[in-house]
Amino acid sequence: MRRVLGIELRRSSALGSALVLLVIGVVALFFAEGIAFSEGWMQLAMTQRLYLALLWPLALAAGAWQARREHRSNVAELFASTPRPRAQQMVPTLGAMALAVVTGYLAVGLAGGLWIVSTARYLPVQTFVVTAVGLLALVAAVWLGLAVGRLLPSVVTAPALAVAGLALLLSIPRATRPRGWLSLVFSPIESMNMPGAYATVPGRVSAAQAVWLAALALTAVLLFAAAGWRLRVAAALPLVVGAALAIMVMPHQNRFVHDAVDPVAQALVCAQGEPPVCLSRVHSGLLAEVTAPAREGLAVLAKLPGAPKTVHEDTTTYFPDRYPPWREDVVLLNVVVGDDGHLEDKSAVLADVVSGAFASPPGCDKPADLADRLAAAYWLIGREPAGVQTADPLEGQTFDPAIMAEAAELWQSLRALPAAEAEARVLALRKDALACTAEDRLMSASTR
Amino acid sequence: MMRTVSAAETAATTHPWAVHAEGLRVRAGRHLAVDGLDLALGTGVHGLLGPNGAGKTTLMRALATVLKPAGGRLTLLGEPVDGRADLRRVRRGLGYLPQQFGFYPRFTVREFVEYMAWLKEMGKPAVPGAVQRAIDRVGLTAKADARMKTLSGGMLRRAGIAQAIVNDPAILLLDEPTVGLDPEQRLEFRELLRDLGVDSCVLVSTHLVEDVVVACTDVVLINEGRLVYQGTPDDLVTRGGSGDAGDSPAERGYSALLRAHRAEAGR
Numbered sequence: 001m002r003r004v005l006g007i008e009l010r011r012s013s014a015l016g017s018a019l020v021l022l023v024i025g026v027v028a029l030f031f032a033e034g035i036a037f038s039e040g041w042m043q044l045a046m047t048q049r050l051y052l053a054l055l056w057p058l059a060l061a062a063g064a065w066q067a068r069r070e071h072r073s074n075v076a077e078l079f080a081s082t083p084r085p086r087a088q089q090m091v092p093t094l095g096a097m098a099l100a101v102v103t104g105y106l107a108v109g110l111a112g113g114l115w116i117v118s119t120a121r122y123l124p125v126q127t128f129v130v131t132a133v134g135l136l137a138l139v140a141a142v143w144l145g146l147a148v149g150r151l152l153p154s155v156v157t158a159p160a161l162a163v164a165g166l167a168l169l170l171s172i173p174r175a176t177r178p179r180g181w182l183s184l185v186f187s188p189i190e191s192m193n194m195p196g197a198y199a200t201v202p203g204r205v206s207a208a209q210a211v212w213l214a215a216l217a218l219t220a221v222l223l224f225a226a227a228g229w230r231l232r233v234a235a236a237l238p239l240v241v242g243a244a245l246a247i248m249v250m251p252h253q254n255r256f257v258h259d260a261v262d263p264v265a266q267a268l269v270c271a272q273g274e275p276p277v278c279l280s281r282v283h284s285g286l287l288a289e290v291t292a293p294a295r296e297g298l299a300v301l302a303k304l305p306g307a308p309k310t311v312h313e314d315t316t317t318y319f320p321d322r323y324p325p326w327r328e329d330v331v332l333l334n335v336v337v338g339d340d341g342h343l344e345d346k347s348a349v350l351a352d353v354v355s356g357a358f359a360s361p362p363g364c365d366k367p368a369d370l371a372d373r374l375a376a377a378y379w380l381i382g383r384e385p386a387g388v389q390t391a392d393p394l395e396g397q398t399f400d401p402a403i404m405a406e407a408a409e410l411w412q413s414l415r416a417l418p419a420a421e422a423e424a425r426v427l428a429l430r431k432d433a434l435a436c437t438a439e440d441r442l443m444s445a446s447t448r
Numbered sequence: 449m450m451r452t453v454s455a456a457e458t459a460a461t462t463h464p465w466a467v468h469a470e471g472l473r474v475r476a477g478r479h480l481a482v483d484g485l486d487l488a489l490g491t492g493v494h495g496l497l498g499p500n501g502a503g504k505t506t507l508m509r510a511l512a513t514v515l516k517p518a519g520g521r522l523t524l525l526g527e528p529v530d531g532r533a534d535l536r537r538v539r540r541g542l543g544y545l546p547q548q549f550g551f552y553p554r555f556t557v558r559e560f561v562e563y564m565a566w567l568k569e570m571g572k573p574a575v576p577g578a579v580q581r582a583i584d585r586v587g588l589t590a591k592a593d594a595r596m597k598t599l600s601g602g603m604l605r606r607a608g609i610a611q612a613i614v615n616d617p618a619i620l621l622l623d624e625p626t627v628g629l630d631p632e633q634r635l636e637f638r639e640l641l642r643d644l645g646v647d648s649c650v651l652v653s654t655h656l657v658e659d660v661v662v663a664c665t666d667v668v669l670i671n672e673g674r675l676v677y678q679g680t681p682d683d684l685v686t687r688g689g690s691g692d693a694g695d696s697p698a699e700r701g702y703s704a705l706l707r708a709h710r711a712e713a714g715r
Contacts, residue, residue, distance in 0.1 A: 003575070004566045011554045074550030078611075081512040082567035083539035089567060 008092040014100035017062035021104030026111045035339040040120040040282045043195045044112045045130040050192040057165030059101050059138045063145020064158040071153030087225045101138040119341035121285040129206045137188040140217035147223035180254035185246045191257035200262035208250035215242020266315045279313040283335050289343050297353025323362040331356035358433045368433035372442035375410035376426045413443050463526025466649035471520035474510040481506035483673035493645035495660030496653040496668045503673040504653045508623045512544040543617030549608040553597035557607050564611040582614040601628035620650045638663035661698040676709045
């Protein structure tokens with residue numbers, strides 16, 4: 001069997017299929033929408049799943065293409081005279097094609113992995129589960145392609161199947177609306193786009209998907225190996241049972257994956273030494289980049305009475321909003337990872353930490369104005385706010401240049417004041433921000 | 449003269465005939481192409497002759513267990529072949545070259561023959577040696593690692609014979625094996641046939657009466673799905689007269705037998 005599998009691997013379309021999946025997968029991973037997986041392994045696993053949108057239909061087509069060989073080469077007559085049962089005859093082809101898609105998918109993962117290997121630290125078990133479900137999806141697809149290709153041995157079967165597969169994946173969300181959870185059962189790409197830093201795929205979701213995909217694969221094998229119509233009809237049975245079982249296992253709750261947060265990924269990991277600088281575990285590979293400027297920021301803040309002594313990553317997640325515990329002695333730092341897996345803007349950490357001291361607790365009606373915060377921060381640092389392209393710790397967006405311009409103007413006014421007056425205004429801003437009573441602007445007429 | 453004694457020869461024979469058909473009926477589509485055929489074949493090379501449409505290929509396909517008999521009795525290697533039988537054991541002892549030899553074009557000759565050995569459920573340790581021997585016997589040694597799609601018609605036919613004989617079959621069915629062979633290759637093929645017929649039952653379907661006379665130990669002539677004649681080549685030669693069609697005594701014998709059979713059927 002192993003020798004025959006070797007022959008099949010060399011001579012079937014297995015090698016070509018693996019190569020096509022690899023090339024298309026890598027191109028999609030790196031060039032389709034920028035690099036969405038730079039934060040870590042889970043993000044890579046989920047992004048790979050997203051691009052099953054392309055690889056899944058391709059695997060269907062690869063199977064159908066391979067299945068045409070039996071028909072085209074006219075071997076049925078000869079093979080019918082041999083003793084090996086039909087089901088066994090199919091094993092090398094099934095094995096070679098499965099091995100091909102598995103290799104292709106894993107090779108895409110390897111290419112992505114090499115990109116993040118120096119920065120990604122956190123490798124949860126779920127990463128492997130998410131990848132395994134992706135592999136199962138591809139194996140089911142290539143086997144289904146073999147089955148359909150055998151039943152309809154035509155040149156157009158493979159391309160038609162690819163188009164149909166793509167259409168199916170794209171139409172599942174609409175077809176299952178408003179039951180979003182249902183589309184999670186049947187579509188391996190559902191909810192895999194733009195994974196957040198603490199994203200995870202809950203085990204029950206993967207379990208339900210695995211059940212469905214295994215049933216699909218089993219049906220495909222039965223269809224492929226079946227000699228008569230009776231077995232072909234029976235092949236529908238695992239499909240029905242698998243769908244029912246998967247629907248039972250899947251939590252009947254929309255946005256189940258979107259809302260899922262991995263608490264271990266989110267838990268803080270601190271750098272060695274004092275003062276404490278802590279990032280979430282998923283970003284712990286960036287501690288070396290963050291610690292020095294973050295501590296510099298704490299040193300700048302030390303001038304303030306009751307100054308924060310610690311920097312924590314802002315691990316807020318939205319929809320539903322969940323905030324880290326609010327403490328006045330902790331500055332929350334938003335970590336934004338760039339395409340290369342490193343900090344998007346390392347030079348911004350200092351200003352982010354210092355301006356973080358003027359942040360307000362979550363749910364605050366009257367938080368300090370962003371331009372005010374930046375002006376105060378740069379006054380403390382003793383440098384003009386300029387050229388900073390960083391992320392807004394509150395909104396998760398890049399600073400509006402208008403806000404930066406306003407901050408620079410405020411900073412000028414602040415500097416023009418006598419030092420004691422300026423310091424009083426900065427202290428008042430922090431006090432108001434913490435108390436959630438920042439009604440007055442930094443440079444408003446009242447001298448407090 | 450010394451020769452190797454094969455296992456088949458020394459094994460206790462539990463069946464008198466390798467192929468035994470009684471009143472065999474086989475359909476080709478809706479038409480009964482084999483209709484009440486009685487035939488018994490033992491070890492040796494049997495040349496299957498008959499005009500186009502006589503049922504030669506249908507008979508071959510039934511003997512290859514590809515077609516199920518529609519009636520009568522068929523026993524291969526002592527085992528009954530009917531709709532319910534488990535054909536696995538019989539098939540292990542079969543070698544078959546169909547008239548339309550299908551193959552995987554991207555496989556090399558060696559790979560395809562090895563693949564066929566696997567389909568024939570040969571023991572793993574025996575396969576590599578058996579594959580090489582089969583390829584050597586048909587004279588494709590130099591082309592063993594060439595892709596099937598690069599072979600000429602004659603080479604393909606020989607590759608087809610190689611896959612048929614790889615498992616040293618007790619019953620070897622060759623449907624028009626000499627198509628595409630040049631005269632020299634045909635001479636070599638006759639040699640191979642004689643060699644194969646020593647310890648297995650070889651049935652060769654052909655239109656070339658001369659091939660049968662030279663290479664076969666036995667002649668089987670069928671027409672309209674029935675056995676017309678079974679005898680030795682020497683006997684076939686004696687059946688023809690100077691008035692019969694043909695360029696050789698054997699061809700005249702063939703024509704005479706067919707004419708007589710048609711006349712009888714017409715009555």
